[in-house]
Amino acid sequence: MMILDVILSALLVIGGLFGLLGSFGLLKLRDTMQRLHAPTKATTVGVGSALVVSMLYALAQGRVSWHELLITLFLLLTAPITGNLLAKAHMHSRMRKDDLPPTGVTDDWATFDKDGPSHLLPDLDAPKS
Amino acid sequence: MTRLYPHPWLSVLLFLTWFGLVNQLKIGTAVMALILATAIPLLTAQWWPNRPRIRAPLALARYVLLVLWDILVANVQVAKIILFLPNDQIQSRWIVVPIDLTSPEAITLLAGTITMTPGTLTADMSADGTVLLIHSLHAPDPDAIRDDIKARYESRLKRIFA
Numbered sequence: 001m002m003i004l005d006v007i008l009s010a011l012l013v014i015g016g017l018f019g020l021l022g023s024f025g026l027l028k029l030r031d032t033m034q035r036l037h038a039p040t041k042a043t044t045v046g047v048g049s050a051l052v053v054s055m056l057y058a059l060a061q062g063r064v065s066w067h068e069l070l071i072t073l074f075l076l077l078t079a080p081i082t083g084n085l086l087a088k089a090h091m092h093s094r095m096r097k098d099d100l101p102p103t104g105v106t107d108d109w110a111t112f113d114k115d116g117p118s119h120l121l122p123d124l125d126a127p128k129s
Numbered sequence: 130m131t132r133l134y135p136h137p138w139l140s141v142l143l144f145l146t147w148f149g150l151v152n153q154l155k156i157g158t159a160v161m162a163l164i165l166a167t168a169i170p171l172l173t174a175q176w177w178p179n180r181p182r183i184r185a186p187l188a189l190a191r192y193v194l195l196v197l198w199d200i201l202v203a204n205v206q207v208a209k210i211i212l213f214l215p216n217d218q219i220q221s222r223w224i225v226v227p228i229d230l231t232s233p234e235a236i237t238l239l240a241g242t243i244t245m246t247p248g249t250l251t252a253d254m255s256a257d258g259t260v261l262l263i264h265s266l267h268a269p270d271p272d273a274i275r276d277d278i279k280a281r282y283e284s285r286l287k288r289i290f291a
Contacts, residue, residue: 018204018208021208021211021212024211024212025207025211028211028216029211029216029219030216031221033221033250033252033264034219034221034266036250036264037207037247037248037250037264037266038211040244040245040247040250044200044204044245044247045200045201045204065152066148066149066150066152067149067150067152069149070146070149070150073146076241076245077241079244079245080240080241080244080245080251081241083244083250083251084240084244084251084252087250087251087252087253087264088252088253091252091253100223100253100262101223101225101262102225103225103255103260103262104225104227104260105227105255105257105259105260106257107255107256107257107259108255108256109253109254109255109256109262110253110254110255110256111253113255113256
């Protein structure tokens with residue numbers, strides 16, 4: 001029991017440190033795109049280790065708890081979408097097309113492409129039948 | 130059977146999720162889980178006409194483990210960058226990654242993987258869905274990151290999704 005307590009406490013401290021580091025990154029980094037990297041840290045290792053501790057602690061007391069697994073699942077589902085939407089909102093409001101590298105294909109980046117996918121557009125050059 | 134359960138795996142997932150939420154093994158929970166697992170896929174099938182085809186479920190499980198491990202490793206790397214690298218030495222870059230995947234589910238999974246492994250973030254996609262725009266926190270060698278994403282994640286996803 002003693003050893004388990006030590007391991008669980010260590011995991012909690014590590015998780016807390018990564019959470020702190022994520023917040024520190026928010027303060028330290030310079031622009032929005034860089035700061036977006038910070039939240040992905042806090043959710044993964046920070047929250048992850050707290051969830052592992054919660055689950056192991058319940059197991060040690062003879063209870064099986066599935067809530068932690070579900071929280072992990074929902075976090076992994078929602079965090080990338082949040083990040084993507086924040087990035088797109090930032091591109092819409094603060095950036096221009098020229099700030100980004102070219103796509104290398106006919107179509108532009110979806111955020112700046114007003115016509116939609118080119119293979120769905122009517123072909124204007126095609127001879128009229 | 131196909132008409133009653135248009136997305137069998139979604140139904141299984143909903144069934145298990147409900148059990149996880151209630152956290153109790155009771156008959157009543159099973160009945161409610163069965164109702165939800167039947168009703169939700171039926172009600173949403175209209176907006177989700179195609180079924181994702183997963184060729185290798187075992188490979189998918191291995192992929193999840195690989196990504197979890199990568200998240201751990203990458204977290205430490207990014208922690209080092211934030212703590213020890215002065216701001217004027219952090220080289221943030223945009224990286225353009227052309228992708229060969231065509232299934233929307235596989236592309237979503239790839240984009241999510243890139244965001245969840247700290248240090249890289251999927252920002253946008255070309256309108257025709259063939260190129261991903263990725264922002265990297267610290268990339269002295271952008272081509273290496275692009276090749277790593279293609280070799281480590283995309284090639285595996287290509288094998289998993291038909």
